[in-house]
Amino acid sequence: xTNKLVLIxxxxxxxxxxxxxxxxxxxxxxxxxxxxxxTTMLLRILExxxxxxLLVAFDAGKTTFRHKTYGEYKGGxxxxxSELSEQFPLLKETLDAFNIKHYQLSEYEAxxxxxxxxxxxxxxxxxxxxISGDKDLLQLVSDRVKVSLTKKGLSEVDTYTPxxxxxxxxxxPDQVIDMKALMGDASDNIPGVPxxxxxxxxxxxxxxxxxxxxxxxxxxxxxxxLKEKLENHKxxxxxxKELVTIKCDSPIEIKLDDIQxxxxxxxxxxxxxxxxxxxxxxxRLEGEVSLEDSKEELNDIEIEVLDSIDESIFTGIxxxxxxMLGDSYHVAPIEGIGLVNENKKYFIPTDVAVKSNVxxxxxxxxxxxKWVFDAKKVTVALLKHDIHIxxxxxxxxxxxxxxxxxxxxxxxxxxxHRFGKKQVxxxxxxxxxxxxxxxxxxxxxxxxxxxxxxxxxxxKDQVEQELTENSQLELLQDLELPLxxxxxxxxxxxxxxxxxxxxRMGEELQERLKRIESEVHExxxxxxxINSPKQLGPILFEKLELPVVxxxxxxxxxxxxxxxxxxxxxxIIPKLLMYRQLGKLQSTYIEGLLKVxxxxxxxxxxxxxxxxxxTGRLSSIEPxxxxxxxxxxxxxxxxxxxxxxxxxxxxxxxxYSQIELRVLAHIAKDEKxxxxxxxxxxxxxxxxxxxxxxxxxxxxxxxxxxxxxxNFGIVYGISDYGLSQNLGITRKEAKLFIDRYLDSxxxxxxxxxxxxxxxxxxxYVTTLLNRRRYLPDITSRNFNVRSFAERTAMNTPIQxxxxxxxxxxxxxxxxxxxxxxxxxxxxxxxxxxxxxxxPEEELERLKELVPMVMENAIELAVPLKVxxxxxxxxxxxx
Numbered sequence: 001x002t003n004k005l006v007l008i009x010x011x012x013x014x015x016x017x018x019x020x021x022x023x024x025x026x027x028x029x030x031x032x033x034x035x036x037x038x039t040t041m042l043l044r045i046l047e048x049x050x051x052x053x054l055l056v057a058f059d060a061g062k063t064t065f066r067h068k069t070y071g072e073y074k075g076g077x078x079x080x081x082s083e084l085s086e087q088f089p090l091l092k093e094t095l096d097a098f099n100i101k102h103y104q105l106s107e108y109e110a111x112x113x114x115x116x117x118x119x120x121x122x123x124x125x126x127x128x129x130x131i132s133g134d135k136d137l138l139q140l141v142s143d144r145v146k147v148s149l150t151k152k153g154l155s156e157v158d159t160y161t162p163x164x165x166x167x168x169x170x171x172x173p174d175q176v177i178d179m180k181a182l183m184g185d186a187s188d189n190i191p192g193v194p195x196x197x198x199x200x201x202x203x204x205x206x207x208x209x210x211x212x213x214x215x216x217x218x219x220x221x222x223x224x225x226l227k228e229k230l231e232n233h234k235x236x237x238x239x240x241k242e243l244v245t246i247k248c249d250s251p252i253e254i255k256l257d258d259i260q261x262x263x264x265x266x267x268x269x270x271x272x273x274x275x276x277x278x279x280x281x282x283x284r285l286e287g288e289v290s291l292e293d294s295k296e297e298l299n300d301i302e303i304e305v306l307d308s309i310d311e312s313i314f315t316g317i318x319x320x321x322x323x324m325l326g327d328s329y330h331v332a333p334i335e336g337i338g339l340v341n342e343n344k345k346y347f348i349p350t351d352v353a354v355k356s357n358v359x360x361x362x363x364x365x366x367x368x369x370k371w372v373f374d375a376k377k378v379t380v381a382l383l384k385h386d387i388h389i390x391x392x393x394x395x396x397x398x399x400x401x402x403x404x405x406x407x408x409x410x411x412x413x414x415x416x417h418r419f420g421k422k423q424v425x426x427x428x429x430x431x432x433x434x435x436x437x438x439x440x441x442x443x444x445x446x447x448x449x450x451x452x453x454x455x456x457x458x459x460k461d462q463v464e465q466e467l468t469e470n471s472q473l474e475l476l477q478d479l480e481l482p483l484x485x486x487x488x489x490x491x492x493x494x495x496x497x498x499x500x501x502x503x504r505m506g507e508e509l510q511e512r513l514k515r516i517e518s519e520v521h522e523x524x525x526x527x528x529x530i531n532s533p534k535q536l537g538p539i540l541f542e543k544l545e546l547p548v549v550x551x552x553x554x555x556x557x558x559x560x561x562x563x564x565x566x567x568x569x570x571x572i573i574p575k576l577l578m579y580r581q582l583g584k585l586q587s588t589y590i591e592g593l594l595k596v597x598x599x600x601x602x603x604x605x606x607x608x609x610x611x612x613x614x615t616g617r618l619s620s621i622e623p624x625x626x627x628x629x630x631x632x633x634x635x636x637x638x639x640x641x642x643x644x645x646x647x648x649x650x651x652x653x654x655x656y657s658q659i660e661l662r663v664l665a666h667i668a669k670d671e672k673x674x675x676x677x678x679x680x681x682x683x684x685x686x687x688x689x690x691x692x693x694x695x696x697x698x699x700x701x702x703x704x705x706x707x708x709x710x711n712f713g714i715v716y717g718i719s720d721y722g723l724s725q726n727l728g729i730t731r732k733e734a735k736l737f738i739d740r741y742l743d744s745x746x747x748x749x750x751x752x753x754x755x756x757x758x759x760x761x762x763x764y765v766t767t768l769l770n771r772r773r774y775l776p777d778i779t780s781r782n783f784n785v786r787s788f789a790e791r792t793a794m795n796t797p798i799q800x801x802x803x804x805x806x807x808x809x810x811x812x813x814x815x816x817x818x819x820x821x822x823x824x825x826x827x828x829x830x831x832x833x834x835x836x837x838x839p840e841e842e843l844e845r846l847k848e849l850v851p852m853v854m855e856n857a858i859e860l861a862v863p864l865k866v867x868x869x870x871x872x873x874x875x876x877x878x
Contacts, residue, residue, distance in 0.1 A: 005121040005256070006051040007114045009132035010058040010102060014038055014091060016133045016150050018084045023722070026277030028406060028614055029792060034087040036278060039094055041131075041150075043281070046098075049129060054261040055117060055254070056095055056102040057110035058088075065107050066243050073243060075189045078731065081721035086784040090276065097272040098264040101254070108250050111136055115246035118145050120256055131157075136180065136244055141165055141173035156551055170202050178211040181241035190243050191236040195229050211241055274408060303450045305347045309356045316341045317393075319371045319457035322381045323449040328622065329377050330491065330605040331598075334385075336445055338453030345454055347446040354385040366390035371460050373397050373412060373452065375481060376610060379488025389485075396456050398480045399463045401611035402472050406774055410611050416455050419462055471770050479769060480610065483807050486814045486826070487608045487618075494603035495625070495827050496645035496837075497593065498873075505641065506590040509582055509634065516579045523572040530579060533558045544570055581632060589628060589638050596623050603645070608829070615796055616771045616803040618829055626830045642874035644837040650870045652824070652843065653877040654850045656832040657865040658683055659802045660715045666860040667768070667797055670747025677862035684708040690744035691737060710737050714748065715798055717791030752794045759793040767800035768858070805864070806832060809857040816853055820845070835874065843870060 017037025024033040045051075066073045095102045105113055114130055118140050121128040128145040130137050137147050138160055147160045158164075162173060171179055182201040184192020196204075204221075208214040214221075215234060221227045230237070273282050306313070319340040324332040337348040353359045362368050363382060371394040372378050382389050400410045400418075407414070467473045521527045524543065528535040537556030540546045546569050550557035560580065566573045596604055609619045620626040629635035644651055661683055665673040676686040688699045688707035706727055713723050723734035742749040756778070759765050764774045773796045777789040810829060817824055824838030824846055834854070838846055851866040858864075871877040 003052045003121075003124070003126040004049065005053040005117065005126050005128045005259075006045060006049050006055075007117055007128070007130045008042075008045070008054075008056045009110050009114060009130070009134060009137065010056040010091070011110055012133040013041060013131065013150065014084070014088065017041070018081075018087070023083060023725075026275075029795075030090070030276075030788065031083045031087055032090070032276050032278070034084055035091050035094055035276060036281075038091055039278065039281060042098070042100075045131065051129075051261050053121070053126075053256060053259045054100055055113075055259040056100060057113040057117075058092075058102060058104040059110050060104040060106045060108065063107065064109055065247075066109075069242055070190075070239060072189055077187070077189070082719045082784065082787050083721060086788040089782055089785050094272055094276070097268045099268075100261065100264075101259045103252070103254050105250060105252055108247065108252075112247040112250040113252055115140055115248040116250040116252050117254075117256065117259075119248040121145075124256065129159075135176075136185075136246065138165065138169075139173055139176040139244075139246060140248075141176075151550070156557075171205055175205050175209070177241055177245050178205055178214075180244040181211050181237050184236075184240055185244070188243070190240045191233070192240045193229050193233045193237050196226070200226070211237060303345045303347050303446060305349070305446060306352055307349075309348065309352060309358045311358055311362070313339065313341075313344070313346060314362045314368060315343070317369045317371065319453045319460070320378065321373055321449055321453035321456065322378045323445070323452070324377075324381060329380055330494075330607070334381050336449050338449035338451075340450070340453045340457040345450050347450050354382075354387065360387050363387050363389045369393040371396070371456050373456055375484040376488040376491070376608070379485055380492050383488070383492045392481060392485070393477070394456075394460050394464065395476070395481055395484060396459060396463065397611055398484065399467055399476055402476055402480065402771065403463070403466055403470065404774060405611075405614045405616070405772075412452050412455050415463075416459060419459055421455065421458055470772060472772065475770050479804065479807055479811070482811045484610060486810050487610060489814075490826050490828070491605055491607060493645075493825055493827060494598070494601070494605040495835075496643050497597050497602055497604055498641045498643050499594065499597055499602050501643075502590060502594055502597075502638075502641040505637065506586060506594075509586045509590060512634075513579060513582055513586065516575050516582070520572055520575050520579065523570075523575070530576070531583075536576075540566075540570075540572070544572065546570055546573075582634060585629065585632070585634055585638070589635070593623060593638070593641070606828070613803075614773050615799040616767065616807075617799065617831075618803070618807075620828075620830075625828055636878070637875060639875035639878065640873045643872065646837070646839065649837050649839050650843060650872060651827075651874050651877040652836040652838050652846050652850065652868065652870040653874070654834050654836075654854060654866050654868040656802075656806065656854065657867055659805065659832050659864065660798050661711055662860065662862050662864060663768075663798050663801045663805070664715060664748065664751075665862045667801070668745075668747045668751035669861070670745045670751070673745050673747065674862055684711060687711050687741065687744070691740045706737065710741050714738070714741060715795065717795045719791075755793050755797065756790045759789070765793050765796050767797050767804050769801070769804045771800050771804060773800065802832065805857050806834070806854075809854040810834065812857055813850065813853045816849060820849070822846075835877070838870075846870075 014034045018034035021033040021037050023031060024036060025031050062074075064073070092102055103113060104110070111134065114132075114137065118128050118130055122142060122144045125144065130140055130145065130147045131150075132147065133150040135149065138149075141147050141160050141162055143162065148157045149160060150157055158168070160168070165171065165173055169176075169179075179198065179201045180190070180192070182193050182196045182204065183198050184190045184194075184196075204214055208217060214230070215237075218227065218230060221230060270282060273279075319338075321338040323335045323338065325335055334350045334354070336350055337353050339346040339348060348359070363370075364387065368391045370389070370392050372392055373395070374397045375392045375395045378392070379389055396412070396415060397410050400407070400415045407418075464473065467476055517530055520530055524539045526539075526543075528539060530536060533552075534555055536558045540558065541548050541556045546566055548556060549562040549565050550559070560577070563573050563577050567577070593604065598605065604623065604625070606620045606625045607622050609621055612619050628638055642651070661673075662677055664670075665677055672686075672690070673683075676683055684704050684707045685696055685699055687710065688694070688703040689696055691707055691710065692699075692703055694703075706729075709723060709726050713726065718726075718738075720731045720735035720738060723729075723737065724731045727734065755765060759775050759778045763776065763778070764772045766772050773792070775789045775793055777785045778793060780786040780789065806829065810826065813834070814826060817826075822838070822842055822845065824836050824842050826834060826836050828835040834850070836846070836850070847868065850868060854866045855864045869877050
């Protein structure tokens, strides 16, 4: 069988991927869109090409041997956005996981590496495929070498052979260099001959075959102006030819035998996909990912199964594990309870526990200390049986999360492994996996639950010791633990949904979709399936003759980005875009929410994830109520379906105003920023005055909008590229904004510098309440990796402190509502906002109480400000 060599132009494909996809980032805030796009294409290449030999070539640096010929080579190129450059190390890690060789050579470009290896492969009579987005590589095309060029985006590729080149470009591969020499290349700052484009270059080469022959017959060239240009720029043309010629005998130290490809291990690739958050790609992996090898069993422990409970079992401090089938603990029944003290290990069947007054009395006694794995889960599980647990003094899940929030796994086996203990059974061994979840055999269940409780018991002192050394024990005991009980109550309470209203919204959206569909058909002049790209494509690009933006293997692309580029071209396009937006609202939010409403009570019980984000922010899942779209009015209206659970009650919403900027003012100790907040000034107007050097009455809406983007961008460590994308301005203008901002607020600039130095010294940064985030890359020798860690160092203390403040406010407000015997109760936390429900007669008290509690959750150098509103629905309260 002939060997098949695939050579990938790493820089070119990464650039294409970055600009083809929106800025994606994983749960750690790391940008991943270029890696995701590259990897998607890589999987397709492996599947389609099945290479025997494979290499990804990268450029080694800015300076190459070509700069000796022409110092301005590639001059004028914009600096690579940091959001892209910081992804190259991740990309190389991903290639390593795939067992794919990658290579770069000082003073040479990826093209030269590819050209050298392609030439060697051709000599061996191998089949060679070069994959790039750079037309310079077309000079390598031959009977044995094909070049696959990405077009717009990554999904469409043209494969160039000598025959296809003749059809497409009307020149042979040998003439590519001469064509580029004549027409030049603005992207690489190659001069060529001014005024000679591709059409003229091809025409000349058809007539004279080569650049050399053209200049030998220069007197025969027709057209006085063209002839003059060719004569005046002869040196430029020959220099350009030298620059664009790929060096196919580069001094590479890698041989064809070194890049043999034998495939990848699914578990290695799976591991990096999980780290990067590529959930959709995980399903594409071939074969089964092997389970971890480190499933060690505990030594046999003696377990006593209780068929009745007396007070004698509750001696000393107990570890408690409440076991349920799967994660949906709002609906899942308790499978059994494990209880461990220093003398005994007990398994309590569910019925025995929940029907026992002795168990209920112990659970509700705040003086009886309990250690658990997930206090919130235990709270919700027992509330279903009218058991209000108190006295939880340790939570292994939250403790592990506080020690290192960057860890991906905080389950008992992973934690016990990190602390050097032998692991308990994996859940999937007991319950099966995914859709195969099953009720376990009693003996397996008994062992599993009690071993988990035992592991909590064994780990508690060791984990608490580490928290104490990190000055984080108070963070667990005074913040996260009390909050978990508050969240447990909120989850258990749930949010009332007006199901009929939600259904009516669905019907109204359906009617709206039908109307838009009719209008689209009218504009198209015929009926067709709007949801079918195969039918829509010909309507747009053949019948209506709109410009073709992108093609796919099956026809025309009608993706959202394509339609957005055509918005001004025809009135049918805005209607199609609206149709799709409303269709998503209908399927994802209307139908999606209806599916998770508990039919017996018409409530939604979202789950707050307290141990996920690295900044300490809460997230919401099943369903995500923090993410209901509010850009479209129709999206906002979905909140009309969220209502109080009692008749004549109100929804009350309270929102921190610009909390992150206020935290920044406090942490940075910036005088001007602090003074603006202390005087109650509009901070975006103040910033606009400083950045644009104008008075308050000269500020336009656009100036304030730009100042707002800079304010919040600074908090998130935004780059000039990121800001330019947000505001639709040039990177130069964006950089000027950022520079002026930092000049105006020197305290902020000093904070940024100091926090980076602190992070380098300690290896982590902290919030005001000692929440930590480790930054191992802060001292990396790789500039891009280090830059990302530096931005994270600046941002985390601000975001994390804001998250801590609203958590404190939730604990204080929950206590205050109980203390004053109010019926009002908290339902949701959405970023910087708290949502409550309350009877009408308590509204006047809430107007005073809620802002007072939230504004005094912590003392800062600037005042915290809370806005509130209320109404009959969540929508009305906004």
